[in-house]
Amino acid sequence: MGNPKAFIEVARQEAGYRPIHDRIHDFGEVEQTLNSKDRRTQASRCMDCGVPFCHWACPLGNKAPEWNDALYKGDWELAYKLLSSTNPFPEFTGRICPALCEKACVLNLFSHEPTTNRENEAAITEVAFREGFVTVRNPVRNGKRVAVIGAGPAGLAAADALNIKGYNVTVFDKNEAPGGLLRYGIPNFKLNKELINRRVGFMKQEGIMFELGQAINDVSPLASEYDAVVIATGTPVPRDLKVPGRELKGVHFALEILSQQNRVLAGAEFNKEERITAKGKDVLVIGGGDTGSDCIGTAHRQGATSVTQIEIMPRPIDGPEDPNNPWPNYPRTFKTTSSHEEGCTRRWNINTLEFLGEDGALTGVKVQEIDWKPNPDGGRPIMVEKGKPEIIKSELVLLAMGFFKPEHPEYPANVFICGDAVNGPSLVVRALASGRDAAEKVDKYLNK
Numbered sequence: 001m002g003n004p005k006a007f008i009e010v011a012r013q014e015a016g017y018r019p020i021h022d023r024i025h026d027f028g029e030v031e032q033t034l035n036s037k038d039r040r041t042q043a044s045r046c047m048d049c050g051v052p053f054c055h056w057a058c059p060l061g062n063k064a065p066e067w068n069d070a071l072y073k074g075d076w077e078l079a080y081k082l083l084s085s086t087n088p089f090p091e092f093t094g095r096i097c098p099a100l101c102e103k104a105c106v107l108n109l110f111s112h113e114p115t116t117n118r119e120n121e122a123a124i125t126e127v128a129f130r131e132g133f134v135t136v137r138n139p140v141r142n143g144k145r146v147a148v149i150g151a152g153p154a155g156l157a158a159a160d161a162l163n164i165k166g167y168n169v170t171v172f173d174k175n176e177a178p179g180g181l182l183r184y185g186i187p188n189f190k191l192n193k194e195l196i197n198r199r200v201g202f203m204k205q206e207g208i209m210f211e212l213g214q215a216i217n218d219v220s221p222l223a224s225e226y227d228a229v230v231i232a233t234g235t236p237v238p239r240d241l242k243v244p245g246r247e248l249k250g251v252h253f254a255l256e257i258l259s260q261q262n263r264v265l266a267g268a269e270f271n272k273e274e275r276i277t278a279k280g281k282d283v284l285v286i287g288g289g290d291t292g293s294d295c296i297g298t299a300h301r302q303g304a305t306s307v308t309q310i311e312i313m314p315r316p317i318d319g320p321e322d323p324n325n326p327w328p329n330y331p332r333t334f335k336t337t338s339s340h341e342e343g344c345t346r347r348w349n350i351n352t353l354e355f356l357g358e359d360g361a362l363t364g365v366k367v368q369e370i371d372w373k374p375n376p377d378g379g380r381p382i383m384v385e386k387g388k389p390e391i392i393k394s395e396l397v398l399l400a401m402g403f404f405k406p407e408h409p410e411y412p413a414n415v416f417i418c419g420d421a422v423n424g425p426s427l428v429v430r431a432l433a434s435g436r437d438a439a440e441k442v443d444k445y446l447n448k
């Protein structure tokens with residue numbers, strides 16, 4: 001902690017987003033970066049707390065006080081060494097993590113101006129790649145083989161940790177390229193896919209093998225062939241909205257448009273029939289969460305005429321305090337993302353009754369305003385209708401209502417599960433932690 005007064009003298013400074021008129025026309029990352037002097041000044045704000053709640057909140061157990069101090073002192077190499085000692089891929093979390101550590105930061109408690117850990121993390125990692133601090137490691141092989149099914153963040157983290165321990169690791173994925181939702185869910189304007197290519201390039205040089213375009217539907221052959229298997233297959237089944245008209249052309253799951261758009265940006269071609277586009281359409285996003293927000297940003301960039309987002313639950317309370325979930329927990333308060341800033345009508349307490357269409361194509365959605373009343377039996381609140389149904393004009397509906405937590409059969413003892421596949425839909429940082437933990441379990445199992 002180089003400057004003990006910095007947290008008093010220096011205000012939190014975020015790099016902010018590119019201007020809307022500039023970013024709305026491309027899929028480049030929206031977030032900007034600070035110059036290295038300002039970045040180091042931001043790192044100086046960390047107080048090196050006796051009880052670092054940032055560390056407590058981070059599923060990876062980040063060492064924010066240590067790497068913030070190294071960053072403040074200009075020792076970027078040490079900062080990366082400390083950062084990567086707990087986080088295998090800080091270039092991803094540095095961009096798309098909701099930063100549980102910042103919400104738990106002690107500075108958030110008393111001034112609502114926590115340290116800029118997430119941005120600091122991204123900056124440290126970019127310098128590390130640029131300056132050659134990220135090097136190819138050559139682990140000593142132990143002769144044992146592990147198969148990882150799923151090349152999302154959980155599978156990649158497990159593969160990385162096992163490889164470094166000396167296992168021969170092969171990662172299988174049904175997609176044509178690795179990354180899972182990092183590549184085929186999260187839009188490029190939040191995460192540039194070259195970052196995945198760069199990291200996977202290092203992993204390949206370090207000996208990890210990738211078998212892509214291979215869906216593994218039966219784990220048993222791999223469990224016999226390999227010493228251990230790690231399942232990291234995520235949550236492939238989205239929640240549907242089975243109301244009349246669901247079959248109409250123009251009603252899609254969020255991931256259909258998000259993954260297709262990311263593939264198009266990677267050079268894939270789709271014919272007119274397959275292509276899902278918001279161009280010239282009134283778009284309705286159903287679901288008020290982050291996936292819905294990603295649909296909004298994508299619809300804007302594709303040239304939507306208008307974008308509306310509806311949510312069946314009530315509007316969250318305004319922050320930053322959340323009396324129902326106080327510091328150091330993550331506040332469940334009203335959020336405005338970069339995509340919302342770009343323009344969107346947002347409504348809450350709206351139930352969807354029916355998709356309406358003409359000649360098989362969507363023209364609108366019948367919705368109903370509702371209220372939630374407490375349940376006298378103490379169970380789930382009761383939905384009551386308010387006023388009359390209304391029709392929202394729309395030619396494209398995107399269903400962003402979450403994913404089901406998968407169920408798994410009983411597997412042989414040498415099979416381990418991690419990431420969203422075991423936790424249900426969650427966060428990249430939790431997937432990384434879970435993948436790392438699965439690697440530990442495999443190692444213990446194979447050395448018992």
Ligand SMILES: Cc1cc2nc3c(=O)[nH]c(=O)nc-3n(C[C@H](O)[C@H](O)[C@H](O)COP(=O)(O)OP(=O)(O)OC[C@H]3O[C@@H](n4cnc5c(N)ncnc54)[C@H](O)[C@@H]3O)c2cc1C
Nearest residue numbers: 150152153154174180181216233234419420426427428431
């Ligand atoms: C649109 C969207 C945006 C998100 N944005 C954020 C964000 O900003 N920040 C954040 O922290 N989290 C975000 N998340 C959540 C985050 O992406 C996930 O929690 C995380 O990717 C889970 O990692 P995973 O490795 O467990 O699964 P996944 O990323 O889903 O990866 C699973 C992999 O398994 C493969 N697979 C599945 N079945 C098989 C099979 N049978 N055989 C072979 N391969 C298979 C899939 O092809 C995939 O590559 C977002 C999620 C979505 C949907």
Ligand code: SF4
Nearest residue numbers: 046047049054105106
């Ligand atoms: S809680 Fe905040 S100020 Fe304290 S050590 Fe962590 S990042 Fe630094």
